[in-house]
Amino acid sequence: MDVQLKRGLLEACVLTVLSKEDSYGYKIIKDLSEHIKVTESTLYPILKRLETQNCVSVYSIEHNGRLRKYYTIEQQGKDKIQDFLDDWASLLTLHKFVQEGANSE
Amino acid sequence: MNKLEYLSELGAKLRTLPRSELNKVLSYYSEIIDDRMEDGMSEVHAVCGLGDIDEIAQEAILEATPFSNLIIPSRSLSTVDILLLVMSTPLIIALFTLILVFYAGIWLSIIGLFLLDLSFILVGITGIIASIVDFSENSAIQILMFIVSLIAIGIGIFAYSPIKVLSQKIVGLTTWFMRKIKLRLFRKRV
Numbered sequence: 001m002d003v004q005l006k007r008g009l010l011e012a013c014v015l016t017v018l019s020k021e022d023s024y025g026y027k028i029i030k031d032l033s034e035h036i037k038v039t040e041s042t043l044y045p046i047l048k049r050l051e052t053q054n055c056v057s058v059y060s061i062e063h064n065g066r067l068r069k070y071y072t073i074e075q076q077g078k079d080k081i082q083d084f085l086d087d088w089a090s091l092l093t094l095h096k097f098v099q100e101g102a103n104s105e
Numbered sequence: 106m107n108k109l110e111y112l113s114e115l116g117a118k119l120r121t122l123p124r125s126e127l128n129k130v131l132s133y134y135s136e137i138i139d140d141r142m143e144d145g146m147s148e149v150h151a152v153c154g155l156g157d158i159d160e161i162a163q164e165a166i167l168e169a170t171p172f173s174n175l176i177i178p179s180r181s182l183s184t185v186d187i188l189l190l191v192m193s194t195p196l197i198i199a200l201f202t203l204i205l206v207f208y209a210g211i212w213l214s215i216i217g218l219f220l221l222d223l224s225f226i227l228v229g230i231t232g233i234i235a236s237i238v239d240f241s242e243n244s245a246i247q248i249l250m251f252i253v254s255l256i257a258i259g260i261g262i263f264a265y266s267p268i269k270v271l272s273q274k275i276v277g278l279t280t281w282f283m284r285k286i287k288l289r290l291f292r293k294r295v
Contacts, residue, residue, distance in 0.1 A: 026140035
């Protein structure tokens with residue numbers, strides 16, 4: 001799959017996980033593993049980017065004597081999910097157009 | 106390899122990062138290892154499952170290092186470096202101009218597409234107003250103008266989403282391109 005497309009997809013997937021409940025790195029990976037393969041090293045830059053874009057915010061909670069970072073979705077993150085859905089609708093229209101062109105050959 | 110060894114090796118590979126960024130990366134991986142162990146994995150399994158440490162370090166450095174830091178040398182320039190730099194100035198200027206033209210071209214195309222879309226909508230709105238408040242006696246022309254204006258607005262509205270997707274794709278491609286260059290510069294430096 002195209003790298004940029006996969007990156008955009010992963011961002012939307014991470015935001016979707018966070019739209020259900022606040023979560024932390026390991027749990028996000030586990031929740032996503034049923035739908036798309038994502039590694040720890042892939043997730044780190046995605047979370048960092050989303051944080052820089054103010055799509056998510058971070059807070060820490062003490063857990064078993066250590067601090068665990070939780071990510072929570074912000075309004076900009078919710079807007080990003082909506083943008084993704086809107087874009088996807090346009091992409092599907094374009095996909096249909098390209099497929100019809102390919103089928104008619 | 107246990108957690109401590111893994112984190113100290115990762116820390117060594119990330120030594121070029123600013124201290125705050127280094128701590129963020131290390132605390133992220135430390136937390137992941139702890140969570141994996143809490144999930145029932147052994148320490149060795151939790152650490153090994155993270156993948157190639159070199160790739161992790163490269164990804165973290167690429168993400169955290171600004172483009173300029175990869176171009177500007179970290180050491181001071183020698184006389185030979187300065188001489189070479191002076192001699193290659195025309196080439197550097199030409200190269201930067203080329204990049205600037207390329208970037209300006211991309212952005213102007215995007216702006217142009219949006220302006221074209223906007224013009225369809227504006228022409229449509231103006232056409233509808235003109236057809237309603239028309240001064241000519243010819244009602245056939247008025248109706249034709251009204252229909253054409255509606256079509257223009259329709260084109261403007263329907264073309265907006267594909268243009269937006271196309272623009273994002275172009276911006277995405279430039280980001281991908283910059284990342285590729287960054288990766289090359291980074292590998293050259295390492």
